[in-house]
Amino acid sequence: MNQSLRLGVNIDHVATVRNARGGVHPDPVRAALAAMQAGADGITAHLREDRRHIRDADMDRLKAEVPLPLNFEMAATDEMVAIALRVKPHAVCLVPERREEVTTEGGLDVAGRQSVLKPIVARLADAGIRVSMFIAADARQLEASAAIGAAVIELHTGAYCEHHGSERAAELQRITAAARLSGKLGLECHAGHGLSYDNVGAIAAIPDVRELNIGHFLIGEAIFVGLEGAIRAMRRRMDEARSSS
Numbered sequence: 173m174n175q176s177l178r179l180g181v182n183i184d185h186v187a188t189v190r191n192a193r194g195g196v197h198p199d200p201v202r203a204a205l206a207a208m209q210a211g212a213d214g215i216t217a218h219l220r221e222d223r224r225h226i227r228d229a230d231m232d233r234l235k236a237e238v239p240l241p242l243n244f245e246m247a248a249t250d251e252m253v254a255i256a257l258r259v260k261p262h263a264v265c266l267v268p269e270r271r272e273e274v275t276t277e278g279g280l281d282v283a284g285r286q287s288v289l290k291p292i293v294a295r296l297a298d299a300g301i302r303v304s305m306f307i308a309a310d311a312r313q314l315e316a317s318a319a320i321g322a323a324v325i326e327l328h329t330g331a332y333c334e335h336h337g338s339e340r341a342a343e344l345q346r347i348t349a350a351a352r353l354s355g356k357l358g359l360e361c362h363a364g365h366g367l368s369y370d371n372v373g374a375i376a377a378i379p380d381v382r383e384l385n386i387g388h389f390l391i392g393e394a395i396f397v398g399l400e401g402a403i404r405a406m407r408r409r410m411d412e413a414r415s416s417s
């Protein structure tokens with residue numbers, strides 16, 4: 173029997189559209205509530221250093237007004253740790269962040285930054301927050317994540333989504349092997365970045381993957397079919413792939 177697969181909906185780009193005009197519409201909290209109605213299991217939001225989409229007040233409102241687990245994506249900085257300790261989300265996902273990037277471009281180098289990351293993981297975990305590492309599907313990064321006390325890893329699916337043919341197949345193999353290793357290391361395995369209707373099936377079918385975090389595609393598709401329709405259609409694809417795996 174397959175374990176269930178959760179869907180976390182990333183609402184960053186609702187805030188991107190809102191910020192384009194500087195007002196309050198569309199409201200990311202309203203989007204999170206609509207996502208809940210459509211069957212999302214959690215809400216993900218990334219508070220970037222430059223506040224280009226989600227803002228501090230959005231995080232406070234998401235925590236206060238949305239009764240779903242909140243997954244707070246952030247860079248491993250003192251500023252963000254202080255905000256997370258104030259907001260107290262269900263989970264924090266530590267991501268690498270560079271100001272000039274359009275989106276999160278690669279995985280976090282946990283293996284190379286263990287001494288910096290370990291005390292951050294401990295502070296967040298002591299506050300009752302589940303800590304996840306957004307990493308490439310690389311055994312060294314998984315082992316380092318387990319060694320510094322992370323509860324969860326999120327595998328970066330960006331390269332799998334961008335590539336086609338044999339390169340995509342090789343990336344899928346790496347993700348599948350990493351997901352299998354996560355269980356042996358006692359880490360819960362999530363995955364995300366770049367997922368769409370067309371590419372979600374193979375990732376959803378990996379039995380060790382317990383949660384997918386999906387944003388950009390769903391918010392874009394919502395323009396055509398509405399947010400609830402987009403989420404329900406994604407959910408259907410995930411469930412179909414899961415049950416036939």
Ligand code: PXP
Nearest residue numbers: 276306364365366385386387388
């Ligand atoms: N997971 C993480 C850690 C991310 O940084 C992002 C992008 O913010 C996503 C998932 C979702 O990626 P996408 O918006 O491409 O679906």
